[in-house]
Amino acid sequence: MNSKQLQxxxxxxxxxxxxxxxxxxxxxxxxxxxxxxxxxxxMGAQLLSRTFSGVTLTPAGDLFLSHATKLMDDINTAKSELRELVGKTAGTVKVGMLPSxxxxxxxPLIAEVKQNHPKLKLEISTGPSYSVKGWLEGRQVDIALTYEQDVDPRFMTVSPLIRENLHLVMANQATSSEYSHLAGRESIPFWALSQFPLLSPGNKDALGKLIEHYExxxxxxxxxxxAYSGQLMTGLRQVMQGEGVMILPTSAIFHLEESGLVSxxxxxxxxxxxxxxxxxxxxSPLNEAVLKMLKVIKxxxxxxxxxxxxxxxxAFTDQSEMKGVLASGSLMSS
Known part of the structure; x- marks a missing residue:
């Protein structure tokens, strides 16, 4: 029995x-x-029952499945630990994420990898949530940064990162008379959003699914x-021109807010x-480069x-390594 057979x-x-x-x-x-x-x-036993429509586990196969899973996990763990021991945390890691x-x-991720992890090569692809999900399923990316609405437990293993707050994004209140009555406020109830024309990505996208859930x-x-095209930058341009509002996390617009272009x-x-x-x-077995990149992302x-x-x-519990980051507000070498 070898790892190829187990895989x-x-x-x-x-x-x-x-x-x-x-x-x-x-x-x-x-x-x-x-x-x-x-x-x-x-093994001395039939593990799979084969038919024209596919395969099913026999009782022996069902018993063997848990052992095979553990063996592969142990093999992958051993490989990772050995690579770390000899200092060979290197390789290309492809990460897919939404534009927001x-x-x-x-x-900052590119800068952190370049400065503190020179053996790692990072490749980033951005696209709508359904595309990012497809990339991961097709193994075109090693890591997908996505939302719980798009999790598919059939092929995904997930690690929580952050529970982000969503905001109403509009043209700057100081320069747009349409939103001047909201000046000085820090929040708005969900029901009040109905008075504004909303640029929504539609329910094919993870954000669209979430908005529909709240409705x-x-x-x-x-x-x-x-009329919204679904493109983030196009939508934000419409927002800045006062043509509508969007529901977004601050990750998508913090730079525009700091520049006074949106509120x-x-x-x-x-x-x-x-x-x-x-x-x-x-x-896909996680190599040491992917495991390291997951830590860097956190x-x-x-x-x-x-x-x-x-x-x-x-949203992650292993925050002991973050104390220096949280204290200084900047990344530190690992």
């Missing part, structure tokens, strides 16, 4: 067929069938502007929040939250 077995079970495993692993079906048959001979997340994380939960119908009000009654997560594909998230660029509360 083939686990992937076949996960995909429900040898054909599905072959597509997932980009390996010919006969090669997978041969390795599975060899594994069954060595990329706006706050991309530059259903409160019974409040918002004025969705279907924000925290949404309350109920408070609008969403959980941001770092997701990996559970069918450090940068903590720094941007401390700077109030990304308003909300940190």
């Amino acid at each position: 083939y077995f686990l992937t076949t079970v996960h995909k429900g067929s040898i054909a599905g495993a072959a597509r997932e692993l980009d390996i010919a079906q006969p090669a997978i069938s041969q390795q599975l048959a060899s594994l069954e001979r060595e 997340i990329g706006n706050v994380l991309s530059m 259903n939960a409160t019974g409040v119908s918002l004025q969705h502007n279907l 924000t009000l925290k949404i309350v009654e109920p408070e609008m929040q969403r959980l941001v997560l770092a997701a990996t594909n559970k069918t 450090r940068v998230v903590a720094s941007e939250q401390a700077l109030q660029h990304w308003r909300g509360s940190l």
Whole structure:
């Protein structure tokens, strides 16, 4: 029995067929069938029941599944620990994220990797939530920074990062008469959003799904502007011209707010929040470079939250390494 056989077995079970495993692993079906048959001979039991429609676990296979999962976890852990021991935390890590997340994380993340982790190479791709989800499923990225609304437990393993607050984003109150009556306020109740034309991304996007959830939960119908293209920067330009408002986290607009180009009000009654997560594909073993990048991402998230660029509360519990970051408001070498 070897790790290749274990990987083939686990992937076949996960995909429900040898054909599905072959597509997932980009390996010919006969090669997978041969390795599975060899594994069954060595185990002395039939592990999979094969039919034209796919495969199912036999009682023996069901018992073996937990052992195989643990063995693969142990193998991957051993590989990671050995790489760390010999100081070979190197490689390219591809990270996919939404534009609103990329706006706050991309530059400090690139700077942190360049300064403190020169053996790592970071590649960032941005797109709508459904695209980022597809990239991770297709293993085009190693890490996806996404939202709980788009989590698919069939292939995702997730680690919480931050529970971000959502805000009403509008043209600057001081220069726009339409919003001058909101001057001096720090928050706005959800029901009051119905008086503004809302540039909404639609329910295909994670944010659109969340807005729809709040509408259903409160019974409040918002004025969705279907002319919105769904592109963040285009929408923000419309907002700055007074053509509508948006519901966004501060990660998307902190730089515009600091420059006085937009104003924000925290949404309350109920408070609008969403959980941001770092997701990996559970069918892809995590190498040391990916594990290191996950730690770096958490450090940068903590720094941007401390700077109030990304308003909300940190959602991960391993914050002991963040004490220096939170105290200084800037990243520190690891």
